Amino acid sequence: MKITSINKNKRIEKLIEQLLEVWESSVKATHLFLSESEIENIKQYVPQALKEVEYLTIIADENDHPIAFMGIESNKLEMLFVSDCERGKGIGTKLLQYGIKEYSINELTVNEQNPNAKRFYEHNGFQVYKRTETDEQGNPYPLLYMKV
Numbered sequence: 001m002k003i004t005s006i007n008k009n010k011r012i013e014k015l016i017e018q019l020l021e022v023w024e025s026s027v028k029a030t031h032l033f034l035s036e037s038e039i040e041n042i043k044q045y046v047p048q049a050l051k052e053v054e055y056l057t058i059i060a061d062e063n064d065h066p067i068a069f070m071g072i073e074s075n076k077l078e079m080l081f082v083s084d085c086e087r088g089k090g091i092g093t094k095l096l097q098y099g100i101k102e103y104s105i106n107e108l109t110v111n112e113q114n115p116n117a118k119r120f121y122e123h124n125g126f127q128v129y130k131r132t133e134t135d136e137q138g139n140p141y142p143l144l145y146m147k148v
Contacts, residue, residue: 003098006056016047018066019058026081033113033141053078055103059091070095077108096124112142121146
């Protein structure tokens, strides 16, 4: 496994497609509050987010196939997803700790309806400081804002 930061000019379509597979696998395993149609709707916006996020870092397996990724803007973790078949192996922690060290991540948001993610971030030193009833798009998914 290796961690690689991907410059915007190297975010080619094949990589975006691979990361979209990781995203979908992760979301289906962890975001149980979303329906299949909601996941498909959100999925439309993921490629653009992957192309535009300031810092994109991936972990690839021995075959150089992405199994996890995170996106960072300034010091805020915008996204972190681990392929379902790779969950529970410490990959998310490795990625997050790398982001804290290399990009000074000190803030993030997490869906309140994803309690495992909340516990994961708490275990890594983050604490809730704010809650909203809806997500950034106004959907009825409460968000927890967390800081180190």
